[in-house]
Amino acid sequence: MWPGIRSFRQRRYQMTSNRSWTPYLLILPSVAFLALLFVAPLVQTIWLALSENGAPSLANMRTMVNDLNFVPSLRNTFLLALAVVPVQVAIALAMGTLVAKIGAGRETILWIWTIPLGISDLAAGMVWLAILQNTGYLNSLLFGLGLIERQTAWLTYQTPVALFVGIAVAEIWRGTAIVMVIIVAGLNQVPREYREAAEIFGAGPWTRFWRITLPLIRPALQSALILRTVLAFEVFAVVYALGGRNFPVLVGEAYTWQNQNQNYGVAGAYAVLIMVISLAATVVYLKAIKVDPERLP
Amino acid sequence: MKTFISAAMLTTTIMAFTSPVLADTIFLSTQLRPIEEATAVREQILQGLEGKVDYVVEEPPQFAVRMEAERQAGTHTISLVGALHGELSPLADKESLEPLDELATKLAGRIPQSLLDLGKLGKQTQQYIPWMQATYVMAAHKDALQYLPEGADINALTYDQLIAWGKTMAEKTGQPQIGFPAGPKGLMARYFEGYFYPSFTGGVVRTFKNPDAAAGWEKFKELWAVVSPNSTNYDFMQEPLAAGEVMVAWDHVARLKNAISAAPDNYVAFPAPAGPKGRGYMPVVAGLAIPKGAPDRAGAEQVIEHLSTQDTQLLTASLVGFFPTLDVTLPPDLDEGVALLAGAVNAIQTSKDAVISLLPIGLGDKGGEFNKVYMDAFQRIVLRGEPVADVLEAQGKVLGQLMADTTAPCWAPDAASEGACPVE
Amino acid sequence: MSAASATPANFPSSRRWLVWSGIAALCAWVLVPIYLVALGALGGRQGVYQWPKTGLPTGISIEPFLLFLRSEGVTQSFLNSLGAAGITVVLSIALGAPAGYALARYSFVGKDSYRLLVLLTRAFPLAILALPLTVSFIRLGLYDTVYGVGLIHTVLALPFAALVTQGIFLGVPRELEEAAWIFGCSRVQAFFKVVVPLAMPGIVATAVFAFVISWNEVFAASVLTVRNRTLTAYLLTVLSESPMHFRFAGGLLLILPSVVFIFAVRRYLFAIWGISSK
Numbered sequence: 001m002w003p004g005i006r007s008f009r010q011r012r013y014q015m016t017s018n019r020s021w022t023p024y025l026l027i028l029p030s031v032a033f034l035a036l037l038f039v040a041p042l043v044q045t046i047w048l049a050l051s052e053n054g055a056p057s058l059a060n061m062r063t064m065v066n067d068l069n070f071v072p073s074l075r076n077t078f079l080l081a082l083a084v085v086p087v088q089v090a091i092a093l094a095m096g097t098l099v100a101k102i103g104a105g106r107e108t109i110l111w112i113w114t115i116p117l118g119i120s121d122l123a124a125g126m127v128w129l130a131i132l133q134n135t136g137y138l139n140s141l142l143f144g145l146g147l148i149e150r151q152t153a154w155l156t157y158q159t160p161v162a163l164f165v166g167i168a169v170a171e172i173w174r175g176t177a178i179v180m181v182i183i184v185a186g187l188n189q190v191p192r193e194y195r196e197a198a199e200i201f202g203a204g205p206w207t208r209f210w211r212i213t214l215p216l217i218r219p220a221l222q223s224a225l226i227l228r229t230v231l232a233f234e235v236f237a238v239v240y241a242l243g244g245r246n247f248p249v250l251v252g253e254a255y256t257w258q259n260q261n262q263n264y265g266v267a268g269a270y271a272v273l274i275m276v277i278s279l280a281a282t283v284v285y286l287k288a289i290k291v292d293p294e295r296l297p
Numbered sequence: 298m299k300t301f302i303s304a305a306m307l308t309t310t311i312m313a314f315t316s317p318v319l320a321d322t323i324f325l326s327t328q329l330r331p332i333e334e335a336t337a338v339r340e341q342i343l344q345g346l347e348g349k350v351d352y353v354v355e356e357p358p359q360f361a362v363r364m365e366a367e368r369q370a371g372t373h374t375i376s377l378v379g380a381l382h383g384e385l386s387p388l389a390d391k392e393s394l395e396p397l398d399e400l401a402t403k404l405a406g407r408i409p410q411s412l413l414d415l416g417k418l419g420k421q422t423q424q425y426i427p428w429m430q431a432t433y434v435m436a437a438h439k440d441a442l443q444y445l446p447e448g449a450d451i452n453a454l455t456y457d458q459l460i461a462w463g464k465t466m467a468e469k470t471g472q473p474q475i476g477f478p479a480g481p482k483g484l485m486a487r488y489f490e491g492y493f494y495p496s497f498t499g500g501v502v503r504t505f506k507n508p509d510a511a512a513g514w515e516k517f518k519e520l521w522a523v524v525s526p527n528s529t530n531y532d533f534m535q536e537p538l539a540a541g542e543v544m545v546a547w548d549h550v551a552r553l554k555n556a557i558s559a560a561p562d563n564y565v566a567f568p569a570p571a572g573p574k575g576r577g578y579m580p581v582v583a584g585l586a587i588p589k590g591a592p593d594r595a596g597a598e599q600v601i602e603h604l605s606t607q608d609t610q611l612l613t614a615s616l617v618g619f620f621p622t623l624d625v626t627l628p629p630d631l632d633e634g635v636a637l638l639a640g641a642v643n644a645i646q647t648s649k650d651a652v653i654s655l656l657p658i659g660l661g662d663k664g665g666e667f668n669k670v671y672m673d674a675f676q677r678i679v680l681r682g683e684p685v686a687d688v689l690e691a692q693g694k695v696l697g698q699l700m701a702d703t704t705a706p707c708w709a710p711d712a713a714s715e716g717a718c719p720v721e
Numbered sequence: 722m723s724a725a726s727a728t729p730a731n732f733p734s735s736r737r738w739l740v741w742s743g744i745a746a747l748c749a750w751v752l753v754p755i756y757l758v759a760l761g762a763l764g765g766r767q768g769v770y771q772w773p774k775t776g777l778p779t780g781i782s783i784e785p786f787l788l789f790l791r792s793e794g795v796t797q798s799f800l801n802s803l804g805a806a807g808i809t810v811v812l813s814i815a816l817g818a819p820a821g822y823a824l825a826r827y828s829f830v831g832k833d834s835y836r837l838l839v840l841l842t843r844a845f846p847l848a849i850l851a852l853p854l855t856v857s858f859i860r861l862g863l864y865d866t867v868y869g870v871g872l873i874h875t876v877l878a879l880p881f882a883a884l885v886t887q888g889i890f891l892g893v894p895r896e897l898e899e900a901a902w903i904f905g906c907s908r909v910q911a912f913f914k915v916v917v918p919l920a921m922p923g924i925v926a927t928a929v930f931a932f933v934i935s936w937n938e939v940f941a942a943s944v945l946t947v948r949n950r951t952l953t954a955y956l957l958t959v960l961s962e963s964p965m966h967f968r969f970a971g972g973l974l975l976i977l978p979s980v981v982f983i984f985a986v987r988r989y990l991f992a993i994w995g996i997s998s999k
Contacts, residue, residue, distance in 0.1 A: 026823035027835055030816040030879055037854070037876050038842055044853035068673055095747060101740050111987045112748050115755070118979025120937030122953055126972025127754045130761040133965070134527065134542050137757050140774035150471065151542070151772065157680055158526040173754060185991045230843055237939060237957075244481040246529050255940065261665040262358050271850075275841075282840065323948070332792055332959040332967055339793045352793075353948050356958070363947060370859050374948075536964060540770045555964070 049268035060265035064273070067266075073248035079164070080239075080249070081232035084171045088228060089221070091172070092179040096187045097209070110184070117177035125241025128170035132242065157246040167247060170238045175231065179224045186220025187213070222289045229285070230278045250274050321351040322596035325363070326379035328429070328583045329617055330354040331533075334551070337616040346603055348596045357384055358665050364588065368393050373590040377597035382415060382582045383656040383664075385425050389418040390659070395587040396422035400598060404605055409624050416584055425584030426601050429610075429619035432580050433487060434641040436534070436553045436566045441544035444469060452644045454570040456496070456516055463523030466544060473525045476543030479675070482532040484549055486668035489675065491579025491654040492547075493517065496572030500711045501654060502718045505696055506689035513572065514678050514685045521679050529680070538564075549581075550638045554618030558634030566641035568648060575652040577710075578645045583619070652710050659705035670696045693720045755976060761969030762786050769965040789970035798955035799974075801867050802936055805951050808871025809935035810928045813878035814886075818924065821886025822912075826895070839880040847877055851944040858945060865947045873941045878931035885930070889923035890916065926989035933982050937975070 052059040064070055095113055099106055116124070131137045134151045142148045154162040190213060198208050214221075236251040245256075254270035257263050329338050339352050355363060360380060367373055368391065378385070388394050401413060401423040408427055416425045437451075444465040445451065449458040459475075466474040479485040490501055497513030498504035525543050534546035535556035546553065547569060557564045568576060585604060587597045603609055610621035615632040620639060627639055645651055660667050674692045677683045697720040707718035760778060761768065765785035789795065824832065851873060855864060863869035893916050901911035917924075936953075943954035950958065956971040963971075983990075 020829065023823035023827035023829040024831075026819040026827075030820040030883060031835070031838070033812075033816055033879065034838060034842065034876065037872060038850070039838075041850045041853040042841075045850060048853065068677060091747070094743070098740055098743050098747070102744070107987065109744055109748065110991070111984060112751055114983050114987065114990060115751055115980055118933045118937070118983045119976050120939065120953060120979075122937075122939050122957060123972045123975035126968050127758040127976075129965075130758045130969055130972075131754060134537075135540055135770060135772045135774070137774055137776055140772070140776065143773045153525075153527045155530055156526040157529050173750070181990055188991060227843070240481070244530050244532075258944075259356075260358055261669055262362065262663070263666065278843075279841075330959070332794075332963045335794075335959070336792045351948070354958070355947060359947075366855075366859055366864075533964075536769075541772075 045268045045271055048265055049272045052265065060269040063263075063266050064269040067253075069248040069253055073250050073253045076164075076247055077233060077235070077250045080168060080171065080235060081229060083164075083168045084175065084232055085225065085228050087168075087172050088176045088179045089183075089224065091176050092183045092224070095176075095180045096184045099184065100187060113180055114177050116174050117181065119174055121174060121235070121237035122241065124170055124174040125238045128166065128173070128238070129241055132166050155242055155246070160247075163243050163247055167239050167242050170242060171232070171235060174238065175228060178231075179228055182220050182224040182227070183217060186217035190216045218289055222285055225289070226282050226285050229281045233274055233278050233281070250277075321349045322376045322593045322600060323351045323353060323374055324377045324379065324597075324600060325353050325355055325360070325375045327355060327357045327360045327381065327384055328379055328619070329551075330356065333555075334617045341616060342604070342609060342613055343600070346599060348593075348599065350596070350600055357381075360384060361387065361664070364388055364393070367588070371590070373588060373592055375588055376591040376593040377585060377587055377600055379428055379583060379585050381656055382418075382425075382584060383658045383660075385584055385586055386418050386658050387660075388586070388588070389420060389424040393589050394424045395589055395591065395594065396424070397426055397587065397601075398423045400426055400601060403602075407605070407607075407624060408622050412582070412622055415582060425586035426605065427622035428583045428585045428604060429613060430580065430582055430622055431550050431619045432578060432642055432645070433484070433491065433547065433549050433569065434553070434566050434638060434645070435545065435547045435569055436538060436557060436564055436638075436641075437546075438538065438541075438544040439563055439565060441466060441474060442565065451565065451567045452641075453648065454567070456520065456570045456572050459570045460516075460520050460523065463520065463545070467523045470544075473523050474544040475520075475524045476531055476534055476537050476546040477524060477528045478531045478534050478546075478548050478552065479529045479672075480532040484552070485675070486671050487549075487579060487656075488547060489671040490657065490668075492569050492577040493572075495577030495652040495654040495710050496570070496574060499574035499652065502696065502700060502707060503711045503714075503721045505720050506693035507721060509573070510689060511685050514674075514689070516572070518679055550620075550642070551618040554634055554638065557637055558618075558632050561633035561637055564634075564637065566637045568641060568645040571650050575650040576645065576648055577652045577654050579654045579656065581656065582622070654710050655708045657705070658708045660699075660703050663699055663703050666699055667696075670699065696720050758969050758972050758976070761966060762789075762973040764966060766964060766966050769969075785966055786970050786973070789967055790974070794950070794955055794959070795952075795974075798950045798952045801870075801946075801949050802952040804867040805870040805874060805942070806932045806935040808868060809874040809878050810931045812871065812875040813882040813931045814924065814928055816875070817879045817882030817927075818886045820883040821888075822890050822916075824883065824887040825890035839883060842876060842880045847873070847941055850876075851941040855944060864945060865949055867949055867951075869945050870942050870949075870951055871935070873945065874935035874938055877938060878934045881934065882927050882931055885927045886920070886924065889920045889927070892923070893919045922989055926986040929982050929986045933979060936978065936982075 049060050051057055099109060099113075102109075119127075129136075132154050134153055138154070139148065139151050142152070143150075153159065154166055156163065194212055194216065195208055198212050203211065234251050235249055236255060239247050239249050240252055240255075250270055251274060254267045254274070257270065258267035324343075326338075329335055335352065335354055343350050343352060357380070360378075361384070364375075364378070367375065378388075385394070397416075401416070404426065405413060412427050412430075413423075416423055416427055418424045441462075442451070444462060446458050446461040446465070449462070454462075463473065463475045477483070477485055477488065493513065494501045494504065494510065497516070498507060498509040504510055525537070527537065527542060531537055533552045534543075534548035535553050537543045538546050538553070539556040539559060553566070557566065569578065570576070585601045587594055587601075591597055604613075605623065607621075607623055607625055610623050610625070611628065611631065614620055614627065614635055618635055618638060620627075620642070627636060629636075657664060657667055670692050673695075674688055677688045677692075678685055700717045700720065704717045706716065707714040711718060757776065760776070760781060763778075763781035763783060763786055764771070765782070768780060768785075771780070820835075823829070824835075854869075854873065858864040858869050863872065897915050897919070898911050901915045902908065906914060938951075939953040939957055942951040943957050946954055953975065956975070959967075
């Protein structure tokens with residue numbers, strides 16, 4: 001779903017059209033729509049962030065950088081992305097490998113695993129609040145096992161590690177499904193002959209995984225990583241539901257400046273920052289995971 | 298293609314359902330927002346009116362934006378607004394409220410004159426009709442009373458006594474038992490603006506960074522050591538009180554009511570503690586006003602009259618815990634929890650050391666940033682342990698800039714100012 | 722590929738047991754939290770304060786959840802969400818599918834720029850975009866309407882629809898289309914008679930996805946509406962100030978439809994991603 005991944009490949013199949021305006025006619029409605037409702041407000045937002053009373057100014061950027069929550073929110077957002085994305089990819093790979101080994105019930109199991117795909121971050125926050133709050137199920141379980149004597153608070157500013165883990169677990173719960181779908185789809189396309197050939201030559205399961213499967217699903221992995229990382233930088237509702245203001249993140253700060261403080265300039269500055277970070281991450285992935293078009297299945 | 302067509306038809310059908318019925322009187326309120334309170338307003342408090350009233354709620358910052366957008370665009374949908382005194386005053390400053398003198402004349406004698414005059418917002422004509430009153434109090438589970446320091450009168454606590462009480466409770470029960478609503482939707486900022494600062498400094502803005510304030514913050518750090526660390530997650534204290542997570546809490550009366558009304562025999566309600574400069578307390582007055590250009594002025598007036606009857610006001614008190622503006626005594630058979638809270642309010646009003654602090658006035662849409670100054674100071678001094686003097690200096694600068702930008706003059710308990718209220 | 726053929730014959734049963742326990746654990750990981758929030762939603766106010774909790778379905782009834790459904794605004798916002806999602810589906814397919822077809826079948830200058838535009842929409846938190854739109858929407862009379870929300874949700878769903886339909890059209894063999902031309906169909910006829918029927922399942926799955934995107938979006942919807950809130954926007958405003966059991970009920974109400982949606986498209990899910998990440 002990302003540019004650059006498939007463009008080489010597709011050129012081989014493209015029709016040569018004698019009516020060259022047809023494709024432009026076909027994309028025109030969507031371009032016009034996005035220009036009107038995406039590009040125009042985007043430019044307005046950037047201007048909002050970089051101006052003060054109608055003149056170019058870095059005042060909003062300064063307010064943002066000097067705010068007491070700026071550094072923590074930047075740090076938290078990055079830490080969360082670093083903790084969550086690799087675990088999600090690992091779980092997704094485990095799911096893909098497990099499901100490849102079974103026949104009956106495969107479809108039902110895949111359906112169950114994809115349910116979180118349709119769950120909004122707001123709902124995911126509610127779900128994990130039910131588990132992690134003071135009189136919640138985690139405390140009840142620990143109490144039942146005799147591990148704690150009374151209700152323990154996990155989501156406070158005094159327990160930053162527990163709070164971080166709680167938020168990360170909720171994010172992993174919700175966000176793994178999309179990675180799994182992309183990776184399973186990628187695995188489905190790995191021709192069986194490749195593995196069977198490797199098996200004949202005596203490769204063990206780990207070697208087969210590292211040497212055959214992983215390189216072949218590189219494009220899928222790249223898509224999944226880009227998508228998940230961009231989404232990880234936009235994390236907000238889960239954090240808000242679980243930690244409130246105890247765990248500031250970038251989008252949360254943008255939301256607070258916009259909604260509670262009614263200062264759109266600073267909110268815009270945060271938005272621009274998030275966009276720059278997301279684009280940078282995308283470029284890094286595109287460069288780091290080189291997809292060789294000729295090795296695609 | 299069939300899918301598209303059927304989806305489009307589905308959509309059109311739904312749109313027909315959702316488009317607003319124009320005949321409704323739209324009543325926009327910043328008060329009684331929580332779902333249970335709003336349901337009580339819709340299903341019980343607004344019953345018995347002829348026309349249909351559409352009760353919509355909005356948080357204060359969005360309320361200000363919304364009213365300003367309607368004023369600028371010149372298209373009005375809202376016929377009646379219910380909001381706090383301080384939220385209505387910027388609307389009156391922009392001449393966007395209809396004068397309500399006829400209604401005020403009708404209600405004179407039933408609403409105390411001093412309260413009714415507040416609704417003029419310093420103008421010649423009546424800008425709003427006082428709707429409900431409330432304030433903030435403390436509540437404690439009766440189990441906590443055994444730990445009260447010796448000789449302490451619960452209706453005249455000092456900060457030192459509260460700290461001693463908290464220490465004993467923490468020692469005896471194994472965890473801190475005092476709670477504050479310092480969560481994202483909690484009203485903690487009001488604690489600093491209406492209770493902490495007036496009690497310790499006798500002011501709010503002028504005294505923001507003076508030596509009294511610095512001493513007060515040191516005292517508050519002592520108190521915070523015996524406050525439940527979950528407090529930064531609490532939005533409404535009735536929940537942790539009812540769940541037994543804390544035994545003592547400070548909050549808005551309407552946000553304590555559910556816990557106390559559910560088990561009135563288990564709780565006591567009492568005034569917030571006093572500091573060196575007295576016992577700060579913040580009365581809250583909500584008013585009803587009609588915006589200029591309201592599409593249904595007659596309907597809005599009917600709603601105001603309905604809400605100003607004695608029956609409706611007593612019903613409101615028992616359902617949502619806001620007290621009447623009418624000059625009535627609460628009947629003894631009223632909801633027991635509300636009666637307890639009313640007792641605490643009475644104790645503050647009659648206490649000799651009370652320092653009245655008003656809600657911020659004239660800040661317009663900067664109310665959120667004003668609260669942020671106090672909450673940031675709290676976060677930095679108490680939660681992050683930064684040096685008090687540095688934080689007050691830095692936050693004081695932000696506050697000074699904010700007051701200069703809005704040119705809001707001082708309000709009580711700060712001494713009146715010429716022009717913008719200064720940070721001294 | 723069955724476990725027996727993929728593993729040495731020595732420990733087939735223990736290996737099989739390992740696979741199934743892994744699968745069971747991961748299923749529990751997904752399902753147990755949903756079960757627990759359902760308990761919270763059905764347990765009412767008292768259930769929230771119960772300590773310690775057993776995790777067993779005792780003391781639950783449908784009553785608290787029904788009470789939540791009956792509270793003013795819930796049904797209306799549910800309908801609003803359906804309306805906004807309906808508009809999103811129609812617009813994103815109507816605008817996105819032609820673009821997907823162009824990307825799949827033609828080579829043209831500016832193709833990569835178009836893809837970049839699409840990528841940008843994902844890299845930017847769209848909630849913030851709703852801000853400058855507020856002013857224009859008020860002027861156009863779109864503010865606080867389901868149409869306005871549908872439009873901004875289409876910005877989210879349209880790029881997705883364009884890229885996924887590209888994959889779907891790539892999956893329809895070009896030869897079939899060419900054969901239709903030879904038999905005298907015009908390009909437009911060939912498209913509707915040959916391509917559309919083959920691409921339909923994928924397009925329906927894309928439509929369901931667009932629906933889910935709109936259904937779950939919170940912030941743009943809350944910025945752009947006041948009275949005509951969508952369900953998520955409504956829940957965001959009221960839930961943060963509501964007691965716990967209401968929050969859980971709201972969470973459950975948001976989850977239930979998505980379970981059904983995902984079930985409806987489970988077959989195409991992997992197909993469309995497989996094609997589009999090729």
